[in-house]
Amino acid sequence: MIRLFASDLDGTLLNEKHQFDDVIVEGIQKIVNSGHVFSIATGRGKSQCSDPRIDSLVYKVCMNGALILDPKNRAVAKEKIDRSILAQILDEFEEYPFDFVNEDHILTRYPKKEFLERRVFATSDEEWKERYMRDFLPRIQFGKSKEEILNASICKINLRINDVDDYSRLDAFLKAHADWLVNAPSGKGLYEITAAGVNKGSALMKLASFLNIEPNEVAVYGDGGNDIAMLSLFDNAYVPENGMPQAKKEAKEILADSKDHSVIDHMLQTIKEQK
Numbered sequence: 001m002i003r004l005f006a007s008d009l010d011g012t013l014l015n016e017k018h019q020f021d022d023v024i025v026e027g028i029q030k031i032v033n034s035g036h037v038f039s040i041a042t043g044r045g046k047s048q049c050s051d052p053r054i055d056s057l058v059y060k061v062c063m064n065g066a067l068i069l070d071p072k073n074r075a076v077a078k079e080k081i082d083r084s085i086l087a088q089i090l091d092e093f094e095e096y097p098f099d100f101v102n103e104d105h106i107l108t109r110y111p112k113k114e115f116l117e118r119r120v121f122a123t124s125d126e127e128w129k130e131r132y133m134r135d136f137l138p139r140i141q142f143g144k145s146k147e148e149i150l151n152a153s154i155c156k157i158n159l160r161i162n163d164v165d166d167y168s169r170l171d172a173f174l175k176a177h178a179d180w181l182v183n184a185p186s187g188k189g190l191y192e193i194t195a196a197g198v199n200k201g202s203a204l205m206k207l208a209s210f211l212n213i214e215p216n217e218v219a220v221y222g223d224g225g226n227d228i229a230m231l232s233l234f235d236n237a238y239v240p241e242n243g244m245p246q247a248k249k250e251a252k253e254i255l256a257d258s259k260d261h262s263v264i265d266h267m268l269q270t271i272k273e274q275k
Contacts, residue, residue, distance in 0.1 A: 001274050002236060004213050005031060005267045006039040006061065006204050008222040009049065010186065012240060013040075016259045018131050020051040027264035032057045034271055039207060041065075041200045043186050043226050045101050045156075046073070048135045064184055064226050065203030066155035066194045067103060077206055078103065079198045081154050085180045089157065090146045093170060099158035100149050105141050107149050112142045159191040167191075186224035187244070200226065201233035219270065221255075221263045223247055238266060 007013040015021050031038050032054075039059035042049045046069065049062050059076075060069040068076040089098075090109075097115055100107040108115050144152075161167060174183050174193070184199055185192045200222070208218050219236040222228075223243035231237040231250035239251040240258040248254055256262035 001217060002036070002219045002270055003217040004037040004039060004204075004208060004211065004219070005270075006041045006200075006207075006218060006220045006230070007263055007267075008200075008224065008227050008230075009040060009042045009044060011223040011242060012221050012227075012258050013263050014258075015261075018135075020054070023261050024264050025051060025053045027261075027268055028054045028058065031267055031271065036271060037211060037213070039204065041204060041220070041222070041227075041230060043156075043192050044135075045106065045139065046103055047139055059207060061200055061203045061207065063101060063156040064192055064194050065198045065200045068203055068207055075103070076210055077203070078153075079155060079195045081157065081193075081195050082180055083150055085177060086154055087146070087150060088177075089173075090149060092173065096159055096165065096170070099136075099140075099156075100144075100152065100154045101156040101158060102153045103155065104139075105152070106136060106139045107141045107144045107152055107154075109144055109146070109149070110142060112140075115140070115142060155194065157191070157193040159193075161189040161191075184226040184229070186226040192226060199229035201229035201231075204230060205233065219267070221266075223258065238263070 010018050013024060028038050039061055040049050041061040043064045044062060046062050049060050056071050058071060066079045070076055097110055174181055180196055181193055182196050183191050183193050204218065208215060216235055218234050220230050220234045221238045222231055223240055224247060225244060227247055228250060231247055237250055237252050238255055239247045240255045240262050242257050255266055
């Protein structure tokens, strides 16, 4: 019997515009009102991972598992990137427009104009640009010093690849520091760096233990590279048709395309069949 439903957002639970809509919100409300637990499991930060209509009902696994929040937004667990490793990244890779993400904000060393030119306008993905400006820009703190970033309890580092920079040094650094850092991007053209051992799967195991729920009572849903650890860890793993091939390999079942609300529909059907 499934007691905990956990889902990725973009490409899985959310609609084509990467947003919660009435169908999704009402579905989550039905799940929780029926006595089941719902958790978001996303690479997004705390402020972008929910919707006001369901925020007080759901658990949130944020930043690829670096932060777990209860329905009152209290931290159940938090994993920060080691300060000494963070200092090395700041010293050795000044040229990259990283997002340094903590529980509440995104920090960058770049001033706003230069950051937007390097981080946002350098990509040709218009849909991503629109979403970044809408969902992420309001949280960004620009022009931060090295010390300010080191003292900010950073949990995740994001970087979007452009056609200008060379990333071979960063790849080599991550390989050499695999005991300290892991890169689990949700898709192509991204770096999503957290402390080693941090992933959605291990975070959901912690959450299930916290809630006294067995692993076989958890159903997980995802589509991307940062979902693979989660999908491989739980038997009840589901991937929408639009998911990455690597994610589909870990699925118990392939659902319809996420744009058709296949994930929330599958959750509600599962509950119906369990009665």
